Amino acid sequence: MSFDQHVFCFVQFEAEYRRFGLKRNGSGGFQEFYRLLQTIHHIHGVDVLLGYADIHGDLLPINNDENFYKAVSSANPLLRIIITKREDEPVVYGTNSLQRRKKGLGLTGLRTTGSGTIHSKSKSGLMIGPPQNFRQISSIIDVDILPETHRRVRLHKHGTKKPLGFYIRDGVSVRVTPQGVEKVPGVFISRLVRGGLAESTGLLAVNDEILEVNGIDVAGKSLDQVTDMMVANSHNLIVTVKPANQRNNVVHRESKNFMGNSGSVGSAGSTGSVLSHESPSPASQSNPITASSSIAEGDSEDEDDDGDIILENDCPTAYNPHLVTKRNSVKLNGESSCSGPHPSAVGRPLPQSMSLPSSIGASLGYSSNTMSGHNGSLASSSQDSMKDDGTELTL
Amino acid sequence: MMKFRFRRQGTDPQRERIKQELFAFNKTVGHGFPHQPSALAFDPKLQLMAIGTKSGAIKIYGAPGVEFTGIHGDATAVTQIHFLPGQGRLLSLLDDNTIHLWELVAGPSREVGGHFVVRIFSLWEKIKLCLFVSFIHSRLPDDYRCGKSLGPVESLQEHPQQPGKILIGYSRGLVVLWDLGAGRVEQLFLGKQQLESLVWERSGNLFVSSHNDGGYSVWAVTSGNACSPQPVSSTIPYGPFPCKAINKILWRTSQSGSPVLLYSGGMPRASYGDRHCLTVQQDKEHVTLDFTSRVIDFFTVHSIKPEKEFDDPSALVVLLEEELVVIDLQTPGWPSLPTPYLAPLHSSAITCSCHIANVPPKLWERLINAGKAQRGRQQTHMSWPICGGKNLAPPPKQQELLLTGHEDGTVRFWDASGVALTPLYKLGTANVFHTDCDDPHDPGDDPDLQQEEEWPPFRKVGCFDPYSDDPRLGIQKMSLCKYSNKLMVAGTAGQVIVLGFNDERSDHSVDVSVVDLLQDREGFTWKGHSRLEPRLKPAPFPPGFQPLVLVQCLPPASVTAVALHTEWNLIAFGTSHGFGLFDYHRRNSVLARCTLHPNDSLAMEGPLSRVKSLKKSLRQSFRRIRKSRVSGKKRVITTPTSKVQEANAALAEQEEVAPVQRRIEPRSADDSLSGVVRCLCFADTFLRDGTHHGPTLWAGTNSGSVYAYALEVPGVGSGRACERGGASESSSCVEAVLGKEIQLMHRAPVVSICVLDGRGKPLPDPYEASQDLAIAPDMTNAHSVLIASEEQLKVFSLPKVSAKTKFKLTAHEGCRVRKVALVLFSSAAQEDYNEHTLVCLTNLGDMHLFNIPALRPQVRYDCIRKEDISGIASCVFSKNGQGFYLISPSEYERFSLSAKVLTEPLCSVQLDRPQMLPVVSDGEGQTLEPPSSLSSPILDTPLDSPLSCADLTLDSTGELTVEDVRDFLT
Secondary structure (H helix, E strand, O other), X not given: OOOOOEEEEEEEEOOEEEEEEEEOOOOOOHHHHHHHHHHHHOOOOOOEEEEXXXXXXXXXXXXXXXXXXXXXXXXXXXXXXXXXXXXXXXXXXXXXXXXXXXHHHOOOOOOOOHHHHHHHHHHHHHOOOOOOOOOOOEEEEOOOOOOOOOEEEEEEOOOOOOOOOEEEEEEEEEEEEOOEEEEEEEEEEEEEOOOOHHHHHOOOOOOOEEEEEOOEEOOXXXXXXXXXXXXXXXXXXXXXXXXOOHHHOOOHHHHHHHHOOOOOHHHHHXXXXXXXXXXXXXXXXXXXXXXXXXXXXXXXXHHHHOOOEEEEOOOOOOOOOOHHHHHHHHHHHHHHHOOOOOOOOOOOHHHHHHOOOHHHHHHOOOOOOOOOOOOHHHHHHHHHHHHHOXXXXXX | OHHHHHHHOOOXXXXXXXXXXXXXXXXXXXXXXXXXXXXXXXXXOOOEEEEEEOOOEEEEEOOOOOEXXXXXXXXXXXXEXXXXXXXXXXXXXXXXXXXXXXXXXXXXXXXXXXXXXXXXOOHHHHHHHHHHHXXXXXXXXXXXXXXXXXXXXXXXXXXXOOOOEEEEEXXXXXXXXXXXXXXXXXXEEEOOOOEXXXXXXXXOOEEEEEEOOOOEEEEEOOOOOOEEOOOOEEEOOOOOOOEOOXXXXXXXEEOOEEEEEEEEEOOEHHHHOOOEEEXXXXXXXXXXXXXXXXXXXXXEEOOOOOOOOOOOOOEEEEEEOOOEEEEEOOOOOOOEEOOOOOOOOOOOOEEEEEEEOOOOHHXXXXXXHHHHXXXXXXXXXXXXXXXXXXXXOOOOOOOOEEEEEEOOOEEEEEEOOOOOOEEEEEEEOHHHEOOOOOOOOOOOOOHHHHOOOOOOOEEEOOOOOOXXXXXXXXXXXXXXXXXXXXXXXXXXXXXXXXXXEEOOOEEEOOEEEEEEOOOOOOOOOOOOOOOOOEOOOOXXXXXXXXXXXXXXXXXXXXXXXXXEEOOOOEEEEEOOOEEEEEEOOOOEEEEEEEOOOOOOOHHHHOOOOHHHHHHHHHHHHHHHHHHHHHHHHXXXXXXXXXXXXXXXXXXXXXXXXXXOEEEEOOOOOOOOOOOOEEEEEEEEEOOOOOOOOEEEEEEEEOOOEEEEEEEEOOOOOOHHHHHHOHHHHHHOOOEEEEEEEEEOOOOOOEEEEEEEOOOOOEOOOOOOOOOOOOOOOOOOOOOEEEEEEOOEEEEEEOOOOOEEEEEEHHHHXXXXXXXXXXXXXXXXXXXXXXXXXXXXXXXXXXXXXXXXXXXOEEEEEEOOOOOXXXXXXXXXXXXXXXXXXXXXXXXXXXXXXXXXXXXXXXXXXXOOOOOOOOOOXXXXXXXXXXXXXXXXXXXXXXXXXXXHHHHOOOOOOOOEEEOOOOOEOO
16 A cells, blocks of 8 residues: 555544545545545535635635546645535635635544734635624724714624615604603614624613614604615614614723723714713714714715626526526625725624624624525535626626 | 715805706695595686685696696695685585685785684674574564574675575475674565575565475565575476485576576486486576586686676576586577586596606697597587686796506697696597497597486486596507507507608507517416407507507507607516517518516416415405594594593503504516516617717516617618618518626616717707707717616716716615606796706606706705605696696696796786784684675584584684695686
């Protein structure tokens, strides 16, 4: 048994490992190897994806004869193969992706150079491809400039299949004014859908009063108008609410005592009003900066958001049942590389979430089904099929 | 941040001034027939007619072009109106027992109305009424009295010759001739039948009373005879079987001998009790005018000069619930006269409309001729009898055409150039198809045929016909090319008809083409209505627009968008399933594209989707019940206790109604009806590359998809077609190649698509450029396409579709775009300055104006109430900054957004007004001396019984309060 003729396969599927030998030249094609692995792991009928670690420690896919031979030839003599279920979270292939994987799953036994890890961190912003395991779905923003009784929540809808999942209703809001208690019509969250984005964030609750939508005061607007505004902004929805439950507020003012008055201009300006917790005033009134900053943010963000998809055809395409999936994949690409000022919308949320206050760490939900069906192989195959149609993408 | 700063800016004084010179919002005039009219009056001296409505509006009409409008502050029904003849004043009695005095006030250019309100009858009148009731009672013969009260006063009529005497008719039948001056009863007439109305004969020697049993009686007035127990004659014209009441009767003397008798009602109860009839009889001539809607009131136009001996009525004017009918009483046979205003727009329900500005004189003339030929026999030589006032409006600078499509498959052409909307021509499309009633009959067309040998001698009059033979005939979309006289109409059952203008009558069969928009898409079954059967045999088509080709879409869903390009001989049409392109010159289908989303099941079910409609109708009926409950409560007389109850009820209601909630979810691809084609447009622009322009077709759907096709039209355009030359000529058929597909990220329905040329101006209409009728488009600089969705306005560059500018209307304002139009606004100050502006009507009923292509907001106007959904849906814009929307099923409100182009009534009325009423300065609660003598008959006190009037507390006796001075809006 010589190393020249044989490859030692080290196969991992979930928590199970198998080792076996393989003839370097005698083996058949990819299909045969795929069936072999299914037999070894007793996973017949389970749709799986194969990946291998190449000499640089990168996780690369095995999905056709060509890259299978490449994998076999690269084995030295150990060939590390990782099997993942297709329904699972997408596997990120690419440079140093294995290292990142390692961090996530606690995989050991791979030689990694220190420099490589650093390298990966510095490069993470440039990665182009389907998003990673974690994605940001919500954030609390403008904490420093809002009164403590208010909360500005941003829901990141893009990419997820999850519904936003909430309903709003008309209601009566009680305001404390110098003249006394005043009842004014307001808009409230009436219901959260189980499993929806809004519920999973934990930042919105039933009976929260909606004060602003993407920086625009909703006072005086009808329920239908507010609905339309929210739907129009649904891809990047920023709602300012006055939570019904005021006990979980972010109490950043307490730190003011020992940190000195180094707070932002906004907080200094609104200190007076903030001290009285039960005198709610619309955020835009108490602090004009609020509205402007959030508008600006919203606008710049949805330059990416609004990347309409443009298909260029040279001949009319017949109806294709795969059209839907095709569209979706196209959309993703369109999103990531459209001509907006921020070329990679997908890569951006991660550094943002790093800087989030720890109090909302819990809100970073793990969306397991985010990218199902959009892994590399499918995307590339659908792109191939589009080329067959004579369709090209302008991106 | 940058954007935000941009939006804040815009207080440039220079720009503000230009804006003021360009834009101004005015509601100028109402067209059509007032909704739910309730009262009619005529001033024989000024020749003005007034109509009051249930919503509290008063409209005054004189000669064509002379119009005034006033609205009572609170929307209560007008029950009666009476002119003070010759004074330009009128009194209106409302349902809430208030009397209002109106007067025409001369302004510098237009007439404004003064408006006084009398809260309750002035004291002087009351006292008298109370007085003589007891007085009369004492004088009645015992056998007549029978211990019963006299009943309410039904009619008060002033003596035609002696102003001091009035005739008072009580409900039970008693008629009293009262001398106001002397304050005594002159004569008593002991009628036995319940009284409906009274009318004097011209000389004052006779009067006629009409009764509840369908009869009328003639009474003689003889001085010295204190009590006449019997009428001179008594007739029940449609007896002997029980008849309905004669509500109103008129007796007009004529030079030719026997008087003309006109009365409404009186039909035999059993056989014709449901008809709305008015009888005109003179001697042997007897016509029963049979109307399609209820008779509100009528009057005759006759000579009032005191020196004339006879009335000699020239015309009968009948106000019906849905139209105004005028009968020429001078021409034998009493034909009806076409009305120059108050056109019954809704003779069949309006389903769509379209405005064409600046109609070439050639087409205008041909249309008028075709319309004249249509009216044919109906024509009388009489001029319009109501001729008060003077129209001061200058003749229109250009001819404007308003097209309305109707539920019965007709298209009506209206002259919209001036204040009065007058009918020009009517086009029927039903004769293209086999329908249940195959011979197209119009009751108005053939009055002779209707005259059968029957009793009563009915004659159908009027054109209001609310019953559609077949709802599938309804017109949904129209497009007219004013240069080539081609018209395209599309209907409810997927029928698309191309028509050409022909001055001659023609018998021909129409070519039929069927286009399958499903394109063999599997798994769909159409559950809606079936298609209309085309007529296979040649059919006669009258002069006017005659059908050339019928294109039938399959499935036969309602057509939702059309486009016509006459230079390329192409039509495009879209339904809820897809869109098609058809070459009507070569009669071949070029393209059919299905836009259905695979998950969309609803689109296939058709308009009769059972699940949805049941749910909807249930919801609606519940709403209706709730609403009727609420309005029922409102009518309760307000006493202190009932007020408390009302408040309690309102509170209880508030609590019981569950709060409405709305789902917040982005639009998804599989929303229902996502495939509905919302707009189509042809443009000669750059789709393939930046150097070759050529014909293109654009289509936008409900789910925010836009499809752009490059067209190869033989012999047209530059680019490849020319280069290939012979090759394309030999193939000689139009080809369409999909060039671009744009999916708007927010997936909102695409409302409109428009291509802008190199200067950012919209492309001209077909033939405009080639015939030098418009400035040629700039083809040297890059074009762009403006796509307006319900949520955003967006401009993309061409040929590479990349976003240039946008305005997110919904995200900022919370309103959605309903209608958009590109309008050319001319400056009111500078002669040759104009700007193309995007006008945008939202679901809140406001107008937003944006400049193009920068999409900067310019101005915003509130136009339509946001609850008025049908008004918003019916809005149509003209190209010069005016617009129309339906304020009721029968009335268009005309508005203008332009500071320069205004169509509003400019008229004057010569008044002979005695200065007995003080001129209103600005004081409140001015007391006013009432006229000392009755100059106009005042009827029907609002009291149930004259005996009870003394019990009423008069809290504002005889006091006139000035409510609102600028109430005549026009």
